Amino acid sequence: xxxxxxxxxxxxxxxxxxxxxxxxxxxxxxxxxxxxxxxxxxxxxxxxxxxxxxxxxxxxxxxxxxxxxxxxxxxxxxxxxxxxxxxxxxxxxxxxxxxxxxxxxxxxxxxxxxxxxxxxxxxxxxxxxxxxxxxxxxxxxxxxxxxxxxxxxxxxxxxxxxxxxxxxxxxxxxxxxxxxxxxxxxxxxxxxxxxxxxxxxxxxxxxxxxxxxxxxxxxxxxxxxxxxxxxxxxxxxxxxxxxxxxxxxxxxxxxxxxxxxxxxxxxxxxxxxx
Numbered sequence: 001x002x003x004x005x006x007x008x009x010x011x012x013x014x015x016x017x018x019x020x021x022x023x024x025x026x027x028x029x030x031x032x033x034x035x036x037x038x039x040x041x042x043x044x045x046x047x048x049x050x051x052x053x054x055x056x057x058x059x060x061x062x063x064x065x066x067x068x069x070x071x072x073x074x075x076x077x078x079x080x081x082x083x084x085x086x087x088x089x090x091x092x093x094x095x096x097x098x099x100x101x102x103x104x105x106x107x108x109x110x111x112x113x114x115x116x117x118x119x120x121x122x123x124x125x126x127x128x129x130x131x132x133x134x135x136x137x138x139x140x141x142x143x144x145x146x147x148x149x150x151x152x153x154x155x156x157x158x159x160x161x162x163x164x165x166x167x168x169x170x171x172x173x174x175x176x177x178x179x180x181x182x183x184x185x186x187x188x189x190x191x192x193x194x195x196x197x198x199x200x201x202x203x204x205x206x207x208x209x210x211x212x213x214x215x216x217x218x219x220x221x222x223x224x225x226x227x228x229x230x231x232x233x234x235x236x237x238x239x240x241x242x243x244x245x246x247x248x249x250x251x252x253x254x255x256x257x258x259x260x261x262x263x264x265x266x267x268x269x270x271x272x273x274x
Contacts, residue, residue: 003251004244008264009274010046010054012137012162012193012229015039016062021069028113029061029236037233039073045232046080049243053274055105057084057137057162060113061235067099074103082272084108084137089122096128105272106135106158112166116140116147126155135159135271141166141200143177149184158189158271163196163231164217169209170202173216185220191271192217194250194263195229198237205239206249214253223254223262227271 016031017038023030046054054077058070067085074083083104087096096107107129109119129136139162140148152159165181167173173182184190194214201207218226228250234241254260268274 001257003247004050006260006264008051009268010051010230011227011268012057012195013054013232014059015042015056015069015073017069023062024064024066027062027064031061031235035233035235039076045243049247053080055272056081057108058086060110071102089125093128096132100132100134106137108137110139111144112139112141116144123155126157130156137162142168145177145180149180153187161190161192163193163199164213166200167213169200173212182220191225191227192221193227193229196231223259224267226263227268228264
């Protein structure tokens with residue numbers, strides 16, 4: 001069976017619709033042109049590539065703490081979508097519970113934008129996520145996981161690691177930050193998104209220098225804790241990307257149909273509650 005026919009869940013993509021939901025006035029980056037991705041367009045992408053469900057991640061770009069566009073898309077998805085919201089670190093439990101009731105399954109931390117120090121006081125929020133059975137979607141790069149690993153492990157929170165942990169290209173799998181990512185597999189509470197290769201590769205597509213990292217993640221986490229994601233509509237990508245070639249790349253990376261079914265469907269379905 002072709003990868004395009006296999007059931008799949010896209011575990012990291014964004015909806016941006018400034019025509020209906022204007023960008024917040026204080027954001028550092030305002031996506032434009034082909035970066036804009038309204039939910040109607042993403043539904044066409046899903047239909048074209050056999051994507052049955054998706055985890056919509058609120059972007060810092062454009063919206064930051066404004067989750068209205070995300071919540072609208074989740075509601076209009078009629079059960080096809082779940083969401084990851086961006087919230088203030090001091091959010092109250094009632095507000096977090098209200099988001100959960102609207103299809104939000106977790107909260108995003110983006111250390112690549114805000115730094116690690118910003119999140120070192122986030123233990124109370126992580127405790128609330130545990131209490132509400134919600135997860136943390138964590139984006140780090142380089143060696144940032146070294147600083148955040150004690151917080152994550154000590155909290156007991158379920159964590160989804162974005163974009164392979166964004167290691168430093170050229171420094172090998174032994175680099176401290178990537179080893180800290182791999183170490184989280186032992187907790188049994190961590191999963192990793194195989195996505196965002198353009199964010200840490202130093203090569204053009206098909207990003208050959210990312211393969212050792214992906215193989216190491218598959219070995220340590222196993223397909224039972226790895227998930228595929230497109231990262232559509234590819235914010236700030238240094239070159240044009242499309243979902244089709246990314247899926248073909250994934251098919252070559254995991255030739256076993258049984259393992260692909262786990263990564264594309266069974267693992268995210270179980271972990272995200274679809």
